[in-house]
Amino acid sequence: MNKEKKNIFLIGFMGAGKSTIARAIKQKLGYPVVEMDERIVKEQGMPISKIFETYGELYFRELETKLIQSLNQQEPTIVSCGGGVAMRQENVDCMRDGGSVVFLTATPQTIYERVKNSTDRPLLNGHMNVAYISELMEVRRPKYEAAADILVATDGKTKEEIAEEIIGRLEE
Template identity: 35%
Template sequence: MNNSIYGGAMPAQSTEAAAAPAPRKAAGTQCGSRPIFLVGMMGAGKTTIGRQLARQLGREFLDLDHELEARCGVRVSLIFDIEGEEGFRRRESALLQECAQRTDIVIATGGGAVLAEANRRCLRELGLVIYLRARGDELYRRVARDRGRPLLQTADPRARIAELLAQREPLYEEVASLAVETGIMPVSQVVQSLIPLLQKHEAA
């Protein structure tokens, strides 16, 4: 079997970015033009919240994992199977560095994107970072049945989530400009709570 998922250079055109143009910014929600990055554990709501936040801000939205899958033509779980986590992380880092150069965009990063120092530096220096925080039990409830999560294919996924959260939470906090609890709050309320926080941060 070929050990490479995607042999040549990645296409420059983003599949999600190639969709309909971003809507006009709603009045009072402008937060500068640099990227907004969402970080946090799997199941924290980065994709769902990110999509609605982008709509509110009149920005494009891009999910880094989905974009990687679109470019490689296979699921993240298969990239893990063939290239291992190390191979996946290399691809993730290259894509993050590319997409971080764009403006007026909300980017949902993968849960492990903060593991590489180069990625953390990229997030801190090129954009505004929002940490979506959730407790281990809530994360487990959301993702326990998701077979597309390669890091959870263990005998005790609850313990694995706790282990990953302990490892990654200090890194999320290190890069975060803002943090918000997702918990059981409806997505719309989370997004509405973020708007004034973003405005305040940009005005500081």
């Protein structure tokens, strides 16, 4: 692993497993995890859906940018990004400066199965179906791909398998 690039940023669509895999990598490497959504929820004192509802999406996006720019680079950290973080070039520049960027993928069907009961992903409110997930994923895919150092498919793999694959590929 490149010692200058200490952090591991997990990016990808909602439900790709960023939060889950961040914890699985922590189990293996012992690095602390920054869960971006969780930090923002704590700081704002309300769930993501409430932040969107009260202040709008742009406000949330600004909070994401501020947070990613403030991340402590002193010790290696695993960063579980929100699914929209890689859509802003300034966020991507910041991630690429501070670490390795890992794009987790899953098919729209897999994503749907993973998030269908979720009530705190406001972008999917009223659109909880495979067709919409597929459409939004295609819009976002070029940005995820451009931001990433490596791409790891997650369909049909356990979190431990995915974590090991990521660690192995980053060590190459």
